[in-house]
Each structure stands twice: as structure tokens, then as C-alpha cells.
Amino acid sequence: MKSIYKWTVGAMVVCGFQFATMDHTFALTDKAVTPEQYGANGSDNLPDTAALQRALNVSKNVVLKGGATYYINKPLTVDHTIKITTTGGKANIVKTTMRNKEVAFTFHNETTFNTVMWDSAKKGQEYIIVYSTKGVKAGDLVHLKSSKLWKWDNRGYLSKGELLRVSKVEKNKIYFETPLRDSYYVTGEKVTVTGYEDKQLIMENVSFSYPQPFNANKPLVLVEAATNSKLENVEVRNSKTLGILLDRTYKTTVNRMYANLGTTKDINSGYGIQDYGGLYTRVTNSYFTNVRRGIDFSGVTPSRSGYAANNTAVGPVRYTLASGNSGYGTHSTAEDILFEDNTSVNFNYGYISRGDRITIRNNTAYGTMTAMVAASYGDHINVYNNFYKNDKGGNAEQFLRVVKTFDGNVSLRHNYAGVLTGDFVQNDSPYLKSLQLYRNRAIFIHKASNPAYLIKSLGSVKLENTLTQDNLMTMRVGKKAFSSGFNLTSNTNKIDWKY
Known part of the structure; x- marks a missing residue:
């Protein structure tokens, strides 16, 4: 099956990104092609941009040489369904021109x-x-x-x-x-x-990078409005702002991704991968380091029904990067997101929630952090069967921090934390509506003269429809108490006063 595309000399500007174009008319083929057929070398220091772009232009099936390093000096783009694989092993694409607001690779859907x-x-x-x-x-x-x-x-x-x-x-x-x-x-x-249109990107065993950490104020890889796309063993390096941006994609699956961005404190994004307004995005078995956040679900309109599982995000100790840094999170609009069986090491927070019906389940966190979970905006935050421990050094202050803007409900069930130095739950918000705490366990080393609280509010807040049952605080150092700052007198509450 062939389609006819026409390319003209000049530049095509799409969504603020500029791409080089070619002067030819060609038949888009399903036959596998390689950039070497069009003059790429992959083993020297010369640019292979034109050869790579030509291969992307003419075929829906592009095969890169495993182990090769292709240098590009202009962004690459593709606007049709395509599969990009290698002969075995990873192929490296290095963007040597580090220009502001340029993307190394764009899958564009008009x-x-x-x-x-x-x-x-x-x-x-x-x-x-x-x-x-x-x-x-x-x-x-x-x-x-x-x-x-x-x-x-x-x-x-x-x-x-x-x-x-x-x-x-x-x-x-x-x-x-x-x-x-x-x-x-x-x-x-x-x-x-x-x-x-219904267009798909399949990419396997490809690495994108800059020669050194660089803030382009754009992602290294951009995927726009794709359907049923698959990214397998894709790597992004040295893009301090953002590794991969999935912009309104449907049922994208990302597996065995690796991101090492070199993000620094001046960067307010620094996401390994960001789902932006997508539906049913899945990110699994991936590793993120030197990022401000490993996986982020957000968008100008809500990202929905996203899933992140069996991933690892490793950050520096808290306060090293811009505020709000976390292993995983939803930072603007998100609904019905599930984080499951992930590991977060260090960061300010292990998991940060801004959205509706966000579930954080069966995850692990280590290291020095403010809290394992932070709730900033939204409602219906469910935190179940998670495990914080200090095996890798350092402690967390709290298990849950409710930020001053939060105006919904948080449910904590069957979580374990050890060791905490502050309170199990600290609330900074005057708008918090309710809490449910059921069978949570925590170990404390609390050296302050005041007690460590199971639930503590910095201002006076009246809670309704609140449950506390069978929670246990074990003190290695310090005193403990049940609550501070909360009015729990509503007859809608079920409080057993155990701690």
C-alpha cells in the first residue's frame, strides 16, 4: 500500500517547532529502509540529519543500525504512521546543535x-x-x-x-x-x-540525547495526537527540561524507558516523561534519574486513566531541585490516575497529587524527603498499602502532607512508614474536608519537645465524614498524641482514638 506525499524546499513551522524539509516527490512505502541507504554513516562525527530525515520521509518502516551513533544538527520530524527499530542493540541519535525551543524528534499529527x-x-x-x-x-x-x-x-x-x-x-x-x-x-x-487522523508511532531501542545537559525549554522527543503507540527501550539523556512529551495521545504504552536528564534547581519541569492531556497512557518498567519528576500526568485539559507501574525514580535529597519535586505526580489537570508498585528514592516527595480520583497503591519510597505523599489540589486521593523506609539513609518528616490549597478528601489505608521524624499526617489547608485512616503503622524518632501526632493541622479545621481506626504509632524516641488542630466533633465522624 502506497501513499503520495510532496515535500518542498524551505521550512515547515508546526506548533512553534521548525523542521527541515526536502525537495522531492516520493512514494511512501511499507518496505524497510535504513538511513545508510541515503548516505548515513553512524560511526563518524559527521551529521546524518539529511539521511535520517529522508528515511523517515519515504517509509513506514525505518531500521537503524544497532550500536550506531547518528549525529543530527536539525530536528527530525515524521507525520505518518511509522515503525522505527534497530538491527539489534540500541541506536543513538545525538542532537549536536543545542538551540532554544528545538525538539530532536517530533511525531506530528496535523x-x-x-x-x-x-x-x-x-x-x-x-x-x-x-x-x-x-x-x-x-x-x-x-x-x-x-x-x-x-x-x-x-x-x-x-x-x-x-x-x-x-x-x-x-x-x-x-x-x-x-x-x-x-x-x-x-x-x-x-x-x-x-x-x-488515526496515526501510530512504534519506536524500539533508540536513544536521544544532547552532548551535555541542556535546557531547550522544549522536550527532547515530542509525540502528538498518536493512537495505540508503543515506545519500547527508548532512552533520553541531557534534556534538562523534559525527556518525552506525549501530547494528547490515546493508549500509548511506554516500557523499559530510561531517562537521565541532568536537571538542575533552576528547572521547574524536569520530567522524564509527561503525559499531557492523554487517555489510557501506560508507563511501566522504566528508570528515571537526575530528574525533577520521573513520570508526570497533566495537561491543559485533564490527562485521564493513566497508569504507572514497576518504575524507579531516583532523585537527590530534598531541597536540591525546584520546589514540588517528586518521584511521580500529577501537577496540573489529571483524573483517574493509578500509581502502582513504583519506587521513589529521595526527592521532596515520593508522590504528589493534583487532581481527582488519584490512587497511590503498593508503592515504596526511601531516603530523605518531606513526605511520602503530598496532596496539593483536588479530591478523592486514595493512598493504600504503601511502604516508606529509611534503608538508604535519611528519614521522612511526614507520611502525608496536605498542602494549603487542597480542598477534598484523602483516604489512607494499610500504609507503613519507618522512620518518621514529624507527624504521620500534617495538614496545612483550611479547606480539607475529610480524612480516612485505617490500619496504618509508623515508627517515629521524634526529638522535639512537643509530641508527634497521628493527625495534625497547622490551623483549626473541622472535619466531617472522617474515620480513624486501628492505627498504630511506635515511638523509638519522643512522645506521641492523637490529634492537634482538628475539630472532630461532627456526628458524621467515626473516631476510635487509637494511635
Whole structure:
């Protein structure tokens, strides 16, 4: 199967990124090609940019030489479904030109239609009605973005919205594979509807890097609006800002990724990989070091139903990097995210939550940190069966820190912490609604004259629908007490006063 593409001399500018283009007309083939066919060497210090770009342009199946190092002096881009693999072993692509706001590799998916919603749609509905369905077809991705802000926006641009995949089109109705996760009202709310073709990226055994740590203010690798993509054994190095950015992708799986970014304290991002407004992204069996955060789920509209499991993130001791650094987290808009069986070493926090229905389950943390878990914005934070210990030196101050902006509920069940130097839960927020603590265990070395508390609030807060049952504080040093700063008198609470 062949498609005809035409490329012209000059430059193509897409979403603020500039890519070199070529002057030829060619047939896009399924046949495997190598950059060596177009003049690449992979074993000298000369740029292989043109040969790599030509291979990416002409084929859906590009095979790099395992063990080769390809130097590029311009960004690479591809805008069609493609598989990029090697002959065995890892192939290295080194971007020698370190320019601000340039990306080493971009998988670009051009917008195919734009319209707006014609009628209101409720959460759980399987379709929307739009002004025009011209250009829309089954398998396309659709991104909804509302003029209304997300519930927990504090920046003035985090919006209601979501990513969906089209199942069928009937007149002015677009049906989706999954129900709507939010409600939209055409009175007083404008919802833009943007579409993208069904395109896939498969990449295996490829390393991208700069020669030394560099802040380009852009990711090293950018994947836009891809469907069912797979990144296996992909490596990113020396991109201080961001390793891989998944921008509104659907069912992307990332396995055995490695990131060593060289992030420094002046960098406020520093994510190994960031899912930005995607749906069903999975990151597993990966390793992150010298990052401000290993895995981040966020977006201008919410990242949803993401999954991170069996990963390891290793950071410096707390306060070394910009504030809010953590092994894993959701930092802007995120809903229904699961972190499971991951390991976090050092950082300010092991896991940070900003979103709705974020679950942190069966994870481990080591080292010196402020708290294993921090809740900053959102609601329905579930923290179950996690384990903090100081085997690698250092201690945590608290197990949970509730930041001053949080206005929801946190549930802590069957967690273990040893050793803590402060309180099990410290609340800084006047808006905290409720806590559930069930069968948590912690060991304390508390050298202050005041006691270590099971739950402590820095200001007076009245809790409702709160549960504490069968929790245990074991003191190696210091005194313990049940609570401070909380009003627990509501008859909706179930308090056993055990600690």
C-alpha cells in the first residue's frame, strides 16, 4: 500500500517547532529502509540529519543500525504512521546543535477538522452534536476543549475537556468508543472540537540525547495526537527540561524507558516523561534519574486513566531541585490516575497529587524527603498499602502532607512508614474536608519537645465524614498524641482514638 506525499524546499513551522524539509516527490512505502541507504554513516562525527530525515520521509518502516551513533544538527520530524527499530542493540541519535525551543524528534499529527459543539452533552453520553462533521471518520481522535476552566484551575488556562476516539459518525453526531467524562453546556460555554487522523508511532531501542545537559525549554522527543503507540527501550539523556512529551495521545504504552536528564534547581519541569492531556497512557518498567519528576500526568485539559507501574525514580535529597519535586505526580489537570508498585528514592516527595480520583497503591519510597505523599489540589486521593523506609539513609518528616490549597478528601489505608521524624499526617489547608485512616503503622524518632501526632493541622479545621481506626504509632524516641488542630466533633465522624 502506497501513499503520495510532496515535500518542498524551505521550512515547515508546526506548533512553534521548525523542521527541515526536502525537495522531492516520493512514494511512501511499507518496505524497510535504513538511513545508510541515503548516505548515513553512524560511526563518524559527521551529521546524518539529511539521511535520517529522508528515511523517515519515504517509509513506514525505518531500521537503524544497532550500536550506531547518528549525529543530527536539525530536528527530525515524521507525520505518518511509522515503525522505527534497530538491527539489534540500541541506536543513538545525538542532537549536536543545542538551540532554544528545538525538539530532536517530533511525531506530528496535523489537525484534520475543527468545529464546535451545537448542543449540550451530559457526562456518560456516548456522542456529541456538532455544527459540522465534515472530515470526521471512525478511528479519528477528537479533543474537546471548553471555554470553562477546570474545577481546580489556579492558573487561568487549565480547561474542562477531554480526548476521545470516534466510533462512528451519523449526520451531525459524533459517537465515541468511551462515554463522556464531563458535561458540557452550550449556553454560556463554548466547546471547540478538534480532530486528528488515526496515526501510530512504534519506536524500539533508540536513544536521544544532547552532548551535555541542556535546557531547550522544549522536550527532547515530542509525540502528538498518536493512537495505540508503543515506545519500547527508548532512552533520553541531557534534556534538562523534559525527556518525552506525549501530547494528547490515546493508549500509548511506554516500557523499559530510561531517562537521565541532568536537571538542575533552576528547572521547574524536569520530567522524564509527561503525559499531557492523554487517555489510557501506560508507563511501566522504566528508570528515571537526575530528574525533577520521573513520570508526570497533566495537561491543559485533564490527562485521564493513566497508569504507572514497576518504575524507579531516583532523585537527590530534598531541597536540591525546584520546589514540588517528586518521584511521580500529577501537577496540573489529571483524573483517574493509578500509581502502582513504583519506587521513589529521595526527592521532596515520593508522590504528589493534583487532581481527582488519584490512587497511590503498593508503592515504596526511601531516603530523605518531606513526605511520602503530598496532596496539593483536588479530591478523592486514595493512598493504600504503601511502604516508606529509611534503608538508604535519611528519614521522612511526614507520611502525608496536605498542602494549603487542597480542598477534598484523602483516604489512607494499610500504609507503613519507618522512620518518621514529624507527624504521620500534617495538614496545612483550611479547606480539607475529610480524612480516612485505617490500619496504618509508623515508627517515629521524634526529638522535639512537643509530641508527634497521628493527625495534625497547622490551623483549626473541622472535619466531617472522617474515620480513624486501628492505627498504630511506635515511638523509638519522643512522645506521641492523637490529634492537634482538628475539630472532630461532627456526628458524621467515626473516631476510635487509637494511635
